[in-house]
Amino acid sequence: MISLIKSSFYKEYKTKSSLIKFIQAAKQLSFGEKCQTFERAFSSWQGRSECVLLNSGSSANLAIIQALLNLNRIKKGDLVGFSAVTWSTNVMPLIQLGLQPVPIDISLDTLNISSKNLEKMLKKYPLRMVFLTNLLGFCDDIDQIHRICKKANVILIEDNCESLGSEYKGKKLGNFGLAATFSFYVGHHMSTIEGGAVITDDDELATMIRIVRAHGWDRNLDFAKQEQIRKKFHINSSFYSRYTFYDLGYNLRPTEITGFLGLIQIKYLPEIIEKRQKNFKYFANMLYNHPNYLPIRWDHMDIVSNFAIPVVCKTTEIKDELVKRCYGIVEIRPIVGGNMTSQPFFKKYVPNVYETCKNANFVHAKGFYFGNNPDLTKKELQILKSLFIS
Numbered sequence: 001m002i003s004l005i006k007s008s009f010y011k012e013y014k015t016k017s018s019l020i021k022f023i024q025a026a027k028q029l030s031f032g033e034k035c036q037t038f039e040r041a042f043s044s045w046q047g048r049s050e051c052v053l054l055n056s057g058s059s060a061n062l063a064i065i066q067a068l069l070n071l072n073r074i075k076k077g078d079l080v081g082f083s084a085v086t087w088s089t090n091v092m093p094l095i096q097l098g099l100q101p102v103p104i105d106i107s108l109d110t111l112n113i114s115s116k117n118l119e120k121m122l123k124k125y126p127l128r129m130v131f132l133t134n135l136l137g138f139c140d141d142i143d144q145i146h147r148i149c150k151k152a153n154v155i156l157i158e159d160n161c162e163s164l165g166s167e168y169k170g171k172k173l174g175n176f177g178l179a180a181t182f183s184f185y186v187g188h189h190m191s192t193i194e195g196g197a198v199i200t201d202d203d204e205l206a207t208m209i210r211i212v213r214a215h216g217w218d219r220n221l222d223f224a225k226q227e228q229i230r231k232k233f234h235i236n237s238s239f240y241s242r243y244t245f246y247d248l249g250y251n252l253r254p255t256e257i258t259g260f261l262g263l264i265q266i267k268y269l270p271e272i273i274e275k276r277q278k279n280f281k282y283f284a285n286m287l288y289n290h291p292n293y294l295p296i297r298w299d300h301m302d303i304v305s306n307f308a309i310p311v312v313c314k315t316t317e318i319k320d321e322l323v324k325r326c327y328g329i330v331e332i333r334p335i336v337g338g339n340m341t342s343q344p345f346f347k348k349y350v351p352n353v354y355e356t357c358k359n360a361n362f363v364h365a366k367g368f369y370f371g372n373n374p375d376l377t378k379k380e381l382q383i384l385k386s387l388f389i390s
């Protein structure tokens with residue numbers, strides 16, 4: 001059986017051996033120096049000034065929305081656009097925190113939101129923010145999306161949990177919006193078992209996310225920022241300052257294990273991305289020119305870095321036949337979470353659905369993905385080819 005996830009880490013044995021030694025020798029395993037060192041390494045890898053490490057990509061999504069609310073950059077009741085095909089915890093924080101999620105349909109040729117569709121939506125709805133998902137390593141014309149959002153004064157946040165390492169027009173995905181979220185879950189590009197991050201160049205936002213990440217207090221801010229916030233709130237006593245809660249927060253902290261694993265795995269990231277890109281190209285050239293499947297455009301991108309390869313069948317019959325054929329041989333899944341607006345939680349909590357997303361419905365009904373693992377063997381590549389390209 002070719003599973004979606006083949007191992008817990010890239011270079012599994014070496015990573016686990018180092019982890020055992022680290023745990024035995026460590027004086028501290030709660031949030032500390034390893035996490036902070038990883039934050040610097042990851043922000044530098046991504047090319048942005050701030051990185052806040054969290055315990056999952058879902059937590060990163062929750063933290064950024066809460067931080068934007070705390071900073072009054074968005075307010076309860078605001079309309080927020082999101083990609084109709086995404087993951088549940090991209091949309092859930094919008095609902096949980098009192099925003100109105102407005103689905104934006106994807107384009108079938110890129111599986112992502114296009115600027116054309118966004119422009120159409122902005123004419124219909126006064127969106128305050130767009131929480132864009134870069135689905136499975138792909139993007140549409142995200143530079144134009146950025147331009148439109150800037151002009152319309154709409155905050156653009158990228159959920160880049162599925163596209164770490166992808167590049168468009170010489171720029172990494174995750175660097176087009178005000179901030180971007182990442183996941184280091186075991187099945188994703190780089191594993192810290194569970195883990196996530198927010199990346200931004202906005203110092204004020206990063207500071208608020210650090211407050212949101214840990215109870216609403218200032219413990220993990222640098223000294224200058226602590227002084228600033230304590231002065232603002234007239235907290236003069238060191239006895240109380242450690243237990244002053246400045247704004248709404250959670251406990252979304254990672255442990256030192258997350259930071260340690262991140263520091264090991266980030267060194268392999270270029271190798272992981274290269275191998276996955278090679279696998280992707282091998283299949284894309286066959287799948288996206290095949291008469292049974294929809295063509296997915298990717299020639300506008302410099303690098304497609306994904307952990308799974310999507311296939312959208314032209315008919316449900318073709319998909320159902322492949323689902324049967326894969327049973328017991330290859331693990332396949334629906335494309336991410338499918339059309340989010342058709343999920344039970346969405347129907348329960350969002351009475352006004354605003355838009356019917358026909359392309360998202362199409363992908364939901366006729367799409368699936370299989371894993372793109374850097375450790376896929378020649379034999380496994382051959383099995384996958386014989387299943388899907390016949």
Ligand SMILES: Cc1ncc(COP(=O)(O)O)c(C=O)c1O
Pocket residue numbers: 056057058059061086087089090133159161162182183184185195196336
């Ligand atoms: C687009 C997207 N956002 C967020 C997440 C959540 O990440 P995590 O599993 O690290 O919580 C995922 C997870 O697969 C995802 O695909």
